[in-house]
Amino acid sequence: MVHHEVLDRAFAALADPxxxxxxxxxxxxxxxxSQLADPAGITVTGMKKHVQVLEAAGLVVTEKIGRARQCRLGTERLDDAMAWITFYQRLWERRLDGLEAYFTLTKGTEK
Structure with a gap:
């Protein structure tokens, strides 16, 4: 099963638009x-904090190149989060399928 700490970091990182x-x-x-901060309308310092959250979640990797910090997508591709979501999606689908079957069965026995 998925480690909750990994999920917590991923979902916390994704919680902000x-x-x-x-x-x-x-x-x-x-x-x-800087290139990320300009279109977002926030300071470089503010963007750096956002990037640090993404980096802690493994979603972004940064590298110092000269005086700038280059950002790129990380190797963590939300696989753990998707596995967690898929598990609960299947669980709810099974429950809803069971509920549908119950109502279909009880509807057929009404007079």
Whole structure:
């Protein structure tokens, strides 16, 4: 099963729309923190904090290149989060299928 600490970091990172936008932008290729901060309308310091949260979750990797910090998508591809979501999706589907079967069966026995 999935480690809760990994899930907590991933979901916390994804909870903020700015961080989701960063991941979307990095899907197009690497960018510096300044390049990420400008369209978001926040300071470089503010963006650096967002990037640190994403980096702690393994969703972003940074590398110092000259005076800039280059960001790119990390190797963690939300596999753990997807496994957790899929597990509960299947669980709920089974429960709903059972509920549907119950109502179908009881509907047929009504007079």
């Amino acid at each position: 700015t961080r989701r936008d960063v991941l979307t932008r990095l899907g197009d290729g690497p960018a510096t923190i």
